[in-house]
Amino acid sequence: ERGGGSSGSGSGSGRQRVQAATMSSHRPSHLRASSPINVAKDTRFVFVTGGVVSGLGKGITISSIGRLLKAGGLSVTSIKIDPYLNTDAGTMSPFEHGETFVLNDGGETDLDLGNYERFLDIELTKDHNITTGKVYSAVIEKERRGDYLGKTVQVVPHITDEIQNWIARVAQIPVDGSTQAPDVCLVEVGGTVGDIESMVFLEAIRQFLFRVGRERCCLVHVSLIPVLGSVGEQKTKPTQHGVKELMSLGLSPDLLVCRSAAIVEEATRKKISAFCHVAPSCVVSVHDVSNIYHVPLVLEQQGLHNIVRDLLGLGDKMKPVLDLDGWRKLADTVDTATEEVVIAVVGKYTGLHDAYLSVVKALKHAAIVESRSLSIAWIESSDLEDAQKTANPSSHSAAWGLLHSADGILIPGGFGDRGIDGKILAAKYAREEGVPILGVCLGMQVMVIETARNVLGWDDATSCEVDEETKRPVIVKMLEHHQGVMGGTMRLGARKTILHPLHADDGQAASIASLIYGNPESVLERHRHRYEVNPEMVDELERNGGLRFTGKDETLQRMEMIELPRRKHPFFFGVQFHPELKSRPERPSPPFHGFILAATGRFAAHYNAEEFPVSNGKGVKRDARAPTPRASEFSNTSGAPGVGQVKRPRVFSDSNSNSAVEH
DSSP states (O other), rough: OOOOSSSSSSHHHHHHHHHHHHHOOOOGGSSSSSSOOOOTTEEEEEEEOOSSOOOOOHHHHHHHHHHHHHHHOOOOOEEEEESSSSSSSSSHHHHHHSEEEEEEEEEETTHHHHHHHHHTTOOOOGEEEHHHHHHHHHHHHHHHHHHTTTTOOOOOIIHHHHHHHHOOOOOOOSSSSSSSOOOOEEEEEOOOOOGGGGGGHHHHHHHHHHHHGGGGGGEEEEEOOOBBBBTTOBBBBHHHHHHHHHHHOOOOOOOEEEEEOOOOHHHHHHHHHHHOOGGGGGEEEEEOSSSSSGHHHHHHTTTTHHHHHHHOOTTTTTSSOOHHHHHHHHHHHHHOSSEEEEEEEEEEESSSSSGGGGHHHHHHHHHHHTOOOEEEEEEEEGGSSTHHHHHHHHHHHHHHHHHHHEEEEEEEOOOSSSSHHHHHHHHHHHHHHHHOOOETTTHHHHHHHHHHTSOOTTTEEEETOOOOOOSSHHHHHHGGGGOOOOOOOOOEEEEEEEEEEOOOGGGSOOOHHHHHHHHSEEEEEEEESEEEEEGGGGGHHHHHHHHHEEEOTSSSSSSSEEEEEEETTOEEEESSSOOOOOOOOOBHHHHHHHHHHHHHTHHHHTOOOOEEEEEEEEOOOOOGGGOOOOTTTTTOOOTTTOOSSSSOOOOSSSOOOOOOOOO
């Protein structure tokens, strides 16, 4: 029996078993830990662990649970525990760990915090990402100050206490714009149960449950239910062993989330219940679905929100009927959209799509709002370069074929000199052929370099990141953000950009920047860069290069947005910041929304702006192009539930040397 229906309050023996378990977990104060932790008395905690293999989608699972709780009227927050020794993800290669997600306060974090922010529409801080490096640094700093009064500093209790105090402190930080502590804190433990790296965190959680009170905590374990091809039977043994490992550490899960290709059968559910000490109603199936936005709906259909509500004693706070109408519409739109928009993403990490996860999500959000089916043509920028004509003719031809087939071209951020010339060629093609183009961070810098070379005739124009001795440094290093070390020294976090109008003789009323943002005086977007447009060359780039710098920082020295007037190009727009980091499923990022509108030919109509004929565009017809391989965000881009093929970077490298890793 299940613990409740899709929207009702839940009934039957399943719910009674949950309530009985909850009642039995309440303990009088004299039977609890002697050192209760300092946490708001109304805050509840949901801890999520993973077993069997990494990449099962704990991040999407915990985000989906949070989405249900939020739909029930609760305020939620999330914490991600990463058991690596790095202080943060800022110095890690995208090939190693996927993208680095940047927060408003400049924190460089794991990409799962992006999932939390997008699904839950919250804004987290750098303290919401706990790493082994951060914890040990904090403890060692306290030891050096003498805070431990001469005691021997040990993993238990000092490291475990630091972890517990960190969770308790961060759980009370408002993340939804209010001043109230969240009702529920969701905590994801990275890695897999049994990993040496995560042992100290699991021990800290065991102590935390005892000190806070078991009735205020819910432990969710995500596991895999494989099916052997020849037998066709759903196998439970991996889950049994994972739970056994967890219980040996003193942790007994309340809920089991079972990842599988198909719905977990009733017989499988009962078998898992019998061997894992969990009620059948608390064995939840998260099977492959058509898109990740269905995952909260799959959990709701199985009454997971009712089970969590009863386990945590939230019946008086949580609404009986969840408000998921908008979310259902979102999931259905992804499935039913038939008109295609093809976007070429020209980058250097295209072999690992998680390196551009937020970019892909922002494109998808904009496509959803416009009821379009997004197809991404992934182009390795180096394949566009002339050297590839002889080195690898087939790759060169295929890359240019994909570029020609695209409705729009996006050049994302990145570091290093590899593939820069290919990106410049892509920007040149877009400018000359009138193809909508959006440049983000390095992408904007590439568009400036391309204009300097091919419009101003500065053949040697480049970035100091590529050539520090160049005589035409169009892009220069920000010295105050380069202090001899790599970690945390870039221009990071939310920064204000002041919008500036076009020139009087540009022949149009409003800039692209003004149109897409709704004509504000300024915008607040997140940054992550060490190089910028050389302010000494701005006048020449505007006067003779035709570029318009329609966004600048408060000092007017840092160029934040560039564009060409729309009478010259339908959408030639670049930003120094990373607008994809603030995109939401139901509220897409303005630059990405404007880009998709331009790629579908609806920009002027949507913003009620002037329509300009493009004299230099060839107007390639969509049906005359070569077929573009579909590469949506739901194929090989993450290990989230709802993705049929799981492909995700390892958190820990098998290599002992990073000398060959390119950032």
